[in-house]
Amino acid sequence: MEKKHIITLGGLPGSGKSTVRKILTEKLGYKSFYTGGYARELAEERGITLEEFNEKVASDRSLDELIDAEQKHISEEEDKYVVDAHIGFHFIPNSFKVFLTVPIEVSAERIFKDSGSSIRQRSGDVMSSYEEALTKTKRRVENHQRRYKKHYNIDVYNPSQFDLVIDTSKYTPDQVTEQILSRYNQWCEA
DSSP states (O other): OOOOSEEEEEEOTTSSHHHHHHHHHHHHTOEEEEHHHHHHHHHHHHTOOHHHHHHHHHHOHHHHHHHHHHHHHHHHHOOSEEEEOTTHHHHOTTSEEEEEEOOHHHHHHHHHHHTTSHHHHHHTOOOSSHHHHHHHHHHHHHHHHHHHHHHHOOOTTOGGGSSEEEEGGGSOHHHHHHHHHHHHHHHHHO
């Protein structure tokens, strides 16, 4: 299978995928696709929160299929992309696959601090306390694990499926990006 100039970012909520995606697209001049933003838009269109959307998708695969179709299109027709998607590695197997991880407590803290952002406000993905963020983040991770196992037979948080694994609690987003770029360039040349 021929490699594509596509970087897929997977990993835990709050691990920095969106921030790193933005930096990578700027540095590389690539286009990007962000499934979290797309899911929030779909939730907003339906007048439900992101948490409600995730629960609905767990039993109604048709909503996941909308997101899947875009990833399949990118895999088959596009190049020079950064894809922020939990299962992007699955739909774009010829991509450079990066898994960003972080302890769940750090994940919840980051999500709580970001809960005032406009996209989170619009989709109802807001938290009034760190404890609420931790509870919701744990539920979200469990939802993803059940949903992707049921629909695709994938353990979405198994780091062995990726070309590079980074614990982002130890680095700034710029340092994470530099690590990715260094390994990506090596991967492209191999």
